[in-house]
Amino acid sequence: MQKKKIGIPYALYFYEYYPLWKEFLTRLGAEVILSQPTNKKILDLGIRSALSEVCLPVKIFYGHVLSLSEQVDYILIPRMVCIERGAFFCPKMIGLPDMVRSSLQNLPTQLTPIIDVRQSYGTWKNSLMEVGKLITDNSSEISRAFSDSWKIFQQNYLANILEPNLLFKSSIQNNIPKKPRKDIEIPVNIAVLGHNYLTNDSYVNMDLINKLKKMNVNVLTPEIVHPAIIKKQLKKLYKPIFWSLSRKVVGAAFYYFEKKVDGIIHLTSFECGEDSMVGELIHHQSQKYPDVSYTEFVFDEHSGEAGINTRIEAFLDMIRRKKRYEIGLTPSW
Amino acid sequence: MKLALPRLGNIEVINNTILTDMGHELVEAPPNSKRTMDLGVKYSPEYCCLPLKIALGNMIEAIDLGAEGLIMAGGWGPCRFGYYAQVQRDVLLDLGYNFRMLIFELPRKEGIRTLWKNINILRNGKSWLYMVKQLRFAWQQILLTEELENKVLQVRPREKKKGAASRILLKSIREIKQAKDINTLEQIRKETMEKFAEATNPHMQNLIRVALVGEFYVSLEPFVNHHLEEKLGYLGVEVVRKNSIEAWIAPIMKLHIFKESFKEEKDIEQAAYQYLAHSVGGEGQTSVGNVVLAHQEGLDGAIQVVPFTCMPEIVAETILKKVSEDLDFPTLTLTYDEQTGEEGLNTRIEAFIDLLKMRRKRVNVS
Numbered sequence: 181m182q183k184k185k186i187g188i189p190y191a192l193y194f195y196e197y198y199p200l201w202k203e204f205l206t207r208l209g210a211e212v213i214l215s216q217p218t219n220k221k222i223l224d225l226g227i228r229s230a231l232s233e234v235c236l237p238v239k240i241f242y243g244h245v246l247s248l249s250e251q252v253d254y255i256l257i258p259r260m261v262c263i264e265r266g267a268f269f270c271p272k273m274i275g276l277p278d279m280v281r282s283s284l285q286n287l288p289t290q291l292t293p294i295i296d297v298r299q300s301y302g303t304w305k306n307s308l309m310e311v312g313k314l315i316t317d318n319s320s321e322i323s324r325a326f327s328d329s330w331k332i333f334q335q336n337y338l339a340n341i342l343e344p345n346l347l348f349k350s351s352i353q354n355n356i357p358k359k360p361r362k363d364i365e366i367p368v369n370i371a372v373l374g375h376n377y378l379t380n381d382s383y384v385n386m387d388l389i390n391k392l393k394k395m396n397v398n399v400l401t402p403e404i405v406h407p408a409i410i411k412k413q414l415k416k417l418y419k420p421i422f423w424s425l426s427r428k429v430v431g432a433a434f435y436y437f438e439k440k441v442d443g444i445i446h447l448t449s450f451e452c453g454e455d456s457m458v459g460e461l462i463h464h465q466s467q468k469y470p471d472v473s474y475t476e477f478v479f480d481e482h483s484g485e486a487g488i489n490t491r492i493e494a495f496l497d498m499i500r501r502k503k504r505y506e507i508g509l510t511p512s513w
Numbered sequence: 514m515k516l517a518l519p520r521l522g523n524i525e526v527i528n529n530t531i532l533t534d535m536g537h538e539l540v541e542a543p544p545n546s547k548r549t550m551d552l553g554v555k556y557s558p559e560y561c562c563l564p565l566k567i568a569l570g571n572m573i574e575a576i577d578l579g580a581e582g583l584i585m586a587g588g589w590g591p592c593r594f595g596y597y598a599q600v601q602r603d604v605l606l607d608l609g610y611n612f613r614m615l616i617f618e619l620p621r622k623e624g625i626r627t628l629w630k631n632i633n634i635l636r637n638g639k640s641w642l643y644m645v646k647q648l649r650f651a652w653q654q655i656l657l658t659e660e661l662e663n664k665v666l667q668v669r670p671r672e673k674k675k676g677a678a679s680r681i682l683l684k685s686i687r688e689i690k691q692a693k694d695i696n697t698l699e700q701i702r703k704e705t706m707e708k709f710a711e712a713t714n715p716h717m718q719n720l721i722r723v724a725l726v727g728e729f730y731v732s733l734e735p736f737v738n739h740h741l742e743e744k745l746g747y748l749g750v751e752v753v754r755k756n757s758i759e760a761w762i763a764p765i766m767k768l769h770i771f772k773e774s775f776k777e778e779k780d781i782e783q784a785a786y787q788y789l790a791h792s793v794g795g796e797g798q799t800s801v802g803n804v805v806l807a808h809q810e811g812l813d814g815a816i817q818v819v820p821f822t823c824m825p826e827i828v829a830e831t832i833l834k835k836v837s838e839d840l841d842f843p844t845l846t847l848t849y850d851e852q853t854g855e856e857g858l859n860t861r862i863e864a865f866i867d868l869l870k871m872r873r874k875r876v877n878v879s
């Protein structure tokens with residue numbers, strides 16, 4: 181029998197959940213095809229087929245779906261509603277399967293399991309089982325595939341997280357060398373925050389992370405912060421945030437402020453409703469930590485690489501000038 | 514405590530009932546104006562949606578007039594509304610204002626104590642019985658106000674003298690605001706309906722009919738939507754308003770007496786289901802369902818109003834493109850932000866109405 185080909189768009193929530201789906205579907209004997217990392221063609225496809233008012237990440241998702249459509253039998257587009265009590269995904273991700281089929285024609289069959297852990301049909305297990313049934317009739321096999329993939333997913337997830345104290349001992353406190361010869365050698369710690377489909381999509385963010393690394397920056401992300409820390413940090417808020425993805429961003433931001441990293445860059449999407457509110461919360465918090473430089477980079481399809489480069493340089497310049505002063509180097513101007 | 518409410522359409526009709534009569538000093542936020550908008554825009558986070566900005570403008574104007582407590586609704590997502598009050602509070606604190614934010618929302622965990630406290634502040638030492646009576650009466654005031662507002666949509670395109678319908682409504686709204694008992698409301702209702710009947714030209718039949726759907730605040734606040742209902746009325750169009758404060762409050766209260774609007778809600782969801790199978794917060798799914806229903810009801814078209822960057826309505830807008838195509842049912846989306854200009858808006862609306870008129874003619878010919 182021919183293997184069923186299932187396409188997964190390398191965008192939005194799949195930055196988080198691709199490993200889980202891939203493991204699960206492959207174990208059941210399906211062939212999983214992940215779209216290429218975002219490139220110009222994918223971006224253009226997305227921009228052309230979505231309403232201009234739609235946020236960039238959703239446009240990119242459209243592009244990935246289209247890029248897969250000729251190669252696969254199915255496309256996986258889960259409806260992400262709720263993965264924890266008291267929080268949701270953003271309206272666009274909840275409506276994503278409907279948006280996609282309204283805007284795009286001639287797509288392969290779409291698999292749109294609902295993840296909504298408040299409902300019995302929407303638990304991870306039941307939702308994945310539903311999809312599994314398409315591939316095989318053997319329900320005990322599906323069930324086993326689920327528990328195995330879930331375990332692996334959780335383990336890998338935790339493996340990425342650094343022990344909180346380790347994180348700062350290894351990378352922060354010890355990294356100021358006694359006598360840097362040139363300014364450029366002063367290492368700095370910068371947290372790059374944002375939804376992971378922005379921070380990890382190097383095409384969209386113009387390779388920001390690598391650029392920073394090349395400039396001798398120790399880059400910190402929300403993913404390496406332990407969920408327990410995030411939870412604790414969120415207690416500082418007057419009202420809990422009800423978006424799962426943003427909880428992570430805000431919790432990590434508050435943590436990095438407290439740890440007095442040198443700088444925080446918050447990556448946001450222009451038309452994003454979550455970011456507009458969360459950005460304000462982080463901005464508000466930043467005023468309590470004058471030692472930590474804070475800036476926001478807003479992305480849309482018109483963002484240019486030159487503009488971003490200038491802003492990175494200016495931001496680093498400012499931070500290094502401050503540090504030079506702190507460690508007693510004579511200013512070079 | 515001197516209390517103020519943000520503005521929304523004619524919601525001010527309940528101010529006396531729930532504030533003054535409860536022994537509070539009322540501070541009326543001035544009607545929405547360019548100044549309100551400018552203040553709101555200046556101090557709000559740049560990328561927030563328009564309703565947040567305007568409501569912030571109301572708050573600033575109210576505090577400047579002496580308000581000490583601001584009453585605001587809350588919520589728990591997935592759209593931004595539930596976080597409004599928090600952000601507004603932060604902004605106002607940063608501006609150095611001294612005030613208390615009274616947020617009314619379904620409580621979670623510790624929230625129940627805050628809610629209880631807020632309710633007691635509102636109750637102000639009066640008996641529970643009295644408070645319930647006032648709330649009930651406020652509800653009646655809202656119902657009558659919306660009934661008249663809906664009626665005026667039919668009268669306006671048929672009025673004998675331009676502006677008469679709006680004038681009658683304005684006067685009645687003032688009376689509703691001063692009313693103290695059900696009998697008075699009944700009297701106002703009767704008189705207004707008579708005046709409306711008198712102002713109407715009965716020979717105007719078969720007007721173009723358009724459903725108005727979209728985001729709650731923008732659809733119900735004339736200053737923000739640039740008096741869309743009036744504009745359409747004067748173009749000879751009968752507007753069928755699909756959003757209402759009634760339907761907004763009813764599900765929150767989950768009370769027996771509102772059964773009817775529950776049923777309506779179910780019907781709307783049902784109608785949307787084929788295109789948008791899940792609620793996306795705000796009025797997203799409602800907008801889609803209402804357009805499908807408007808088509809079934811034989812209306813000529815629909816207008817969707819969207820605050821720039823509104824998450825649920827952008828989902829709806831995307832889907833409405835498809836709905837409109839499938840059903841061959843014209844829909845126009847109007848996006849509003851602080852820069853929306855009158856002229857561009859007028860041109861688009863007029864072109865849309867012309868299109869609807871042409872379609873009518875075509876149907877009549879064939």
Ligand code: SF4
Binds near residue numbers: 235270272452
């Ligand atoms: S969270 Fe923001 S960026 Fe992500 S899909 Fe929703 S609106 Fe777009």
Ligand code: SF4
Binds near residue numbers: 564820823824
């Ligand atoms: S419905 Fe739209 S405009 Fe209204 S609060 Fe939500 S996101 Fe903002």
